[in-house]
Amino acid sequence: MTKRIISLFTALFGAAAFFTAGATPGTATRAPLPQGNAPDRCPTHFIGVHGMDETGDDSATIKATWDKFRDLSPEPKPAGYFTTYRSIHKDDLNSTRAAILKWSGVYRASTLEGVTEIGLNVAETLRRCPSTHFVLAGYSQGAWVIDEYLRQSHTPLGHIDGVALYGDPQWDHGTKGKGLARRLAKPHLSGGYPDPPNYRGRIQTLCANKDPVCGEGYGDLGVGAQVIDASNCEKPKCPHLAYGPTATNRGAEFLASKAFKKNKINWKNLSYQLTCDDVVDKPVRVDIRNGKGTARPPGIGSYARWDVRVQRVTQGSLPGLGDVTGVLFACSPQPSNFTTQEMRIYRSKDGAEIGRIPGIPRASGMLPPEYQPQSVSIGNGRIVADLKFYGPGDIHGEPSILRHLTWIWNGRSFVKHSEVNAVKIDLSRQRVTVNGIGPLKINMTRAEAQQAIGAGIPDGPGGPTCKDLTVTGGPEGLSLRFDNNDRLVAVSVRSPASISTASGILVGSTREEVLTMYSGEVKEPDPDHLIFTPGGAQFQGKVITFALDSDRVGSFIAGKEAFTDPLPCGSD
Incomplete structure (x- = not known):
């Protein structure tokens, strides 16, 4: 009997380890958690990943972690998302050998579906709000899904603040116990635990004593006893099904400690040194609160005040600088009927200013060009933005010439790298062929593609x-x-x-x-x-x-x- 069960788990690469409370498997559609603040606030984003036999937000362990995490969160409250990938039925383990072999492929597809869903949600969230930070929580099969996502993901490390895992089959506590995946699927796993090492210090795994799936307390006992206990895992006795408030509170508190660190910079509540796009030569201190601030004399020229607001916060990595944050400001000197824009770059770690994006030259008598805030991004070694320039006959507030600009760091300052005219194409009206869509053709470089459609294509995972x-x-x-x-x-x-x-x-x-x-x-x-x-x-x-x-x-x-x-x- 023991040999039959062990061979079964081996055939499934440890997949049978994922036992959770019974429910109907999820569908492939995605359902968001209650939403947080508007995208421009970039709240922390919680992603919850359910386990075997669970669906969407019916995982008691993940739902309790989310509820506690949200309670611990300062304003703005976090946004959240529960995956709905199709998890696996435990009952399928009782199938025939032929069905089991087929089921092992279904398991892999299920896990990859979860990995894909996380990736899509992260990419879409970063597209809508590029400075978003994430926390992830996974239970049982969901923990393995997150393990795989972290190994494969190209999401910038600085965007993932913390990960909480429960009953992870890949748990490795040395001689004190190992998860079934570690014991039975070792050839299919990479590295030690947790993986990848870049996330160490940001991952917490809770494994209850005698949980047969993650293996804590089984020590060097033969794997057979652990496998048999996993096969017989039923409520209320099985520790794998008993991650209650004590555990979920610990998980949520860990995530909150990582996501809401005291030294985490709130870019919309900070003091900056600005010139209002060279209205004055010497920068003036402006205290920004909730994205807005006012500068008053002295030092602001002949004006009574400057009204300043943050239009965009974007983050990324640049060669020679590492993780950086770009802040786009709009400055309206009063009294006047104009607004200027100013873009400065800071170190994400400590908020120290690195430099300013240089002012844009313009034709004599023309108003300054206007940044399109949502186009500003940092990636692929460059800072990217679309600006609208004024042409002959354009009236105030309605520039008509769209251009795509990029800047790079030359070791001393930021310099313009490229500037191309852009006529924005409505891709929703174009049709797809094997050669591309509309003006976008297969084999184009990304720079050529951006120029062809008159819009940015920011780098991503x-x-x-x-x-x-x-x-x-x-x-x-x-x-x-x-x-x-x-x-x-x-x-x-x-x-x-x-x-x-x-x-x-x-x-x-x-x-x-x-x-x-x-x-x-x-x-x-x-x-x-x-x-x-x-x-x-x-x-x-x-x-x-x-x-x-x-x-x-x-x-x-x-x-x-x-x-x-x-x-x-x-x-x-």
Whole structure:
């Protein structure tokens, strides 16, 4: 009996370790937690990941952690998200050997679905509010999902403040006990625990004594006893199902201690030295509170006051500087009828100013150009922004010429790196082909792509060979896939985007509509995918892959065949 159970767990790479309270598995749709403040406030973002046999926000362990974490949070209150990936049924472990082998593949797909969902939520949150910081909480299978996400993620380290895990099958406490994944799936795991080492000090794992899944207290006993206890794990006796208030309070307090550190900089409640875009030569102190502040004489020129507000806070990493924060200010000297803008860069760690983005030269008699605040970002070694310039005949407040600018650090100061005219293209009105979408063509560099559409494409997380990026102000559900050479290799469309292919296929189209539209040029590698491979030498190596959900198109991706896996980069 013991040998049969051990072989079963080995076949599943330790997957059977994930036992939690019974419930119906989740669906692939995503459901947010109660939302926090508006995106420009960038509240801390909590991501909760449920375990086996749980769905969405029905995980008692994760829900209790969220409730306590929110109670401990200062203003602005955090935003939250519960994953809804399809977790696994424990009852499937009683299936036949053939079914078990099939189930092991389902388990891997389930785990990767959770990894993908975290990645999508992080990417979308950073797109909407790039200075967001995250905390993650995972229970049982959800803990393993987070382990895998941290290994694969390209999310900047500075954005993840803390991780709380409960009953993690990958737990490794040396001679005091190891999780079933550590005991039975060691060849499939990388490194020690926790992984990756860059997150040490930010991860807390709680493993109850005699929890057979994470293994604390089993010491060097034979693995058979631990496996048998896991197989018989039932309420109310099994410690794996008993992470109550004592444990969840500890987890929430740990996350709060990391997310709300006393020295964490609140960029909208700070004192700055500003010139109101060179209204004066010597910087003047301005105390900003809740994103607004006022400067008064002396030192502000002939004005009675400056009204200053923070328009944008963005964070990223720059060569030679490390983690930095950019703050865009709007300054309105009073009395006057104009507003200036000023962008300064600070060290994220301590708030020390590094330098200022230089003022933008303009034609004689023209008003200064205007930053488009939501376009400002830091990534790929550069600071990026769209500005609108005044042209002949433009009236005050309505500049008409959009340009895309970048700046770099030259070791002494920030200097302009590029400036291109941009005519913003509405991508929601364009159609997808194997060659791209609208003016965006496969093999374009990211700089060329930004110029072609007149909008920024900020850098973001990804995988070892590619990254999925979104367009600033672009349609929700559209992402652009770039390879490691920063060249466009595929275009992906998912709900809620209504963008179609050139032949009219879109999210929601049926299997039969796809087969009819591309008759004779469609492959069916499995029941969940259709691949359109057009004939003609000019299309060689390019395809459109349709991912199906209940025989309807759930998403599709077009471009180079090697990069048209519907799963986001970093999920495999």
